Amino acid sequence: MPRVVQYRTAPPDVLPAAVTAEACVDLDAIAGNVRLVAGLTDALVMAVVKADGFGHGGVRTARTALANGASWLGVTSCAEGLELRDAGLTAPVLCWLTSAGQDFRAAITAEVDISVSSVAHLRSVAQDAARLSRCAAVHLKADTGLSRNGARPEDWAELVAAARDAERRGAVRVRGIWSHLAHADRWAHPGVGEQVGLFDELVHRARAWGLDPELLHVANSAAALGHPGTHYDLVRAGAAVYGVEPVAGRAFGLRPALTLRARLIGTKRVPAGTGVSYGHRYTTPGESTLGLVPLGFADGVPRAAGDRAEVWVAGERRPVAGVISMDQFVVDLGDGPAAVGDEVVLFGPGDRGEPTVADWARWAGTNPHEVLTRIGGRVPRRHVGGDRG
Ligand SMILES: *Cc1c(COP(=O)(O)O)cnc(C)c1O
Numbered sequence: 001m002p003r004v005v006q007y008r009t010a011p012p013d014v015l016p017a018a019v020t021a022e023a024c025v026d027l028d029a030i031a032g033n034v035r036l037v038a039g040l041t042d043a044l045v046m047a048v049v050k051a052d053g054f055g056h057g058g059v060r061t062a063r064t065a066l067a068n069g070a071s072w073l074g075v076t077s078c079a080e081g082l083e084l085r086d087a088g089l090t091a092p093v094l095c096w097l098t099s100a101g102q103d104f105r106a107a108i109t110a111e112v113d114i115s116v117s118s119v120a121h122l123r124s125v126a127q128d129a130a131r132l133s134r135c136a137a138v139h140l141k142a143d144t145g146l147s148r149n150g151a152r153p154e155d156w157a158e159l160v161a162a163a164r165d166a167e168r169r170g171a172v173r174v175r176g177i178w179s180h181l182a183h184a185d186r187w188a189h190p191g192v193g194e195q196v197g198l199f200d201e202l203v204h205r206a207r208a209w210g211l212d213p214e215l216l217h218v219a220n221s222a223a224a225l226g227h228p229g230t231h232y233d234l235v236r237a238g239a240a241v242y243g244v245e246p247v248a249g250r251a252f253g254l255r256p257a258l259t260l261r262a263r264l265i266g267t268k269r270v271p272a273g274t275g276v277s278y279g280h281r282y283t284t285p286g287e288s289t290l291g292l293v294p295l296g297f298a299d300g301v302p303r304a305a306g307d308r309a310e311v312w313v314a315g316e317r318r319p320v321a322g323v324i325s326m327d328q329f330v331v332d333l334g335d336g337p338a339a340v341g342d343e344v345v346l347f348g349p350g351d352r353g354e355p356t357v358a359d360w361a362r363w364a365g366t367n368p369h370e371v372l373t374r375i376g377g378r379v380p381r382r383h384v385g386g387d388r389g
Pocket of ligand 1: 246
């Protein structure tokens with residue numbers, strides 16, 4: 001088969017003329033981030049592509065990650081796993097947010113691995129597998145301290161025994177044992193070692209009671225980059241894939257992949273003291289040019305960031321003026337050049353001095369993950385670079 005060469009439709013720093021707003025995803029950045037993670041570990045790399053690839057497009061992110069060092073894909077729901085299969089992706093996939101009583105048959109048929117957290121959960125998967133005369137691959141989730149999903153240590157023996165019985169009947173195969181960390185984003189936090197210690201003990205018991213999992217995994221992006229003792233057989237990288245630095249106060253050289261930008265759809269010259277947007281929370285300090293940007297909180301621009309946020313216009317950062325509305329906000333352009341159609345970058349990789357998603361997260365009092373995953377459905381996504389599949 002000839003190799004299909006992918007050309008960029010435009011470099012990622014150029015907004016197509018006809019577009020008034022877009023989320024542009026640089027697949028080359030995703031590729032580089034995955035390679036960076038893979039280069040720091042001997043473990044397999046799972047690209048976590050839940051929530052439509054943190055808003056970057058799940059299938060495209062998955063393809064790019066698989067071509068650059070990832071070998072597993074991680075999602076939460078069975079539906080997300082099936083979407084990857086429907087797109088023709090055959091790499092192993094784990095889904096980890098399901099419950100007893102769900103219909104697992106489509107996932108089992110599509111060979112999507114299923115995380116199970118309780119005896120009832122395991123039996124539910126095993127029953128669906130038996131109905132299909134198939135063997136479901138499961139990963140037993142241990143709650144080692146996050147207190148979300150997973151079996152608590154006192155319930156571990158019962159879950160392992162049920163899994164061993166289901167394995168003997170041929171209904172399931174325990175492919176993995178795994179857990180999730182509470183403090184990996186903190187450098188040298190003692191909680192990481194405590195969870196890993198408990199995880200080791202639970203794995204040891206599972207083996208002693210007859211299970212033989214091929215994959216142990218606990219690390220997310222922060223642990224993959226900042227806690228080498230947590231890698232085991234596989235690391236689950238989400239944030240890092242998208243270029244979000246996951247460890248507080250440290251930078252590993254990841255490149256933000258998503259640029260959110262728009263064109264000014266209006267400008268006006270106003271005198272000093274002009275109140276702007278609902279409630280006039282902003283008044284112009286001097287005579288000024290205001291620019292209107294057609295993106296608002298319905299598009300995922302965090303309303304809570306309004307009083308502090310800046311955007312990048314004509315080579316500099318300019319303040320958002322007043323309240324961010326549902327569909328639009330105003331930027332104070334001062335005496336700078338301003339014309340309808342000028343590009344406004346809300347966030348990007350930061351190369352040119354534009355804000356990054358981490359800046360917006362700080363202004364809004366949240367994390368970059370929330371800002372990225374809330375970019376609204378009406379903002380067109382455009383993929384450049386890499387394998388645009
Ligand atoms: C979302 C998620 C990840 C990825 O986390 P990042 O911190 O974004 O790398 C890993 N594991 C589980 C269980 C998750 O839910």
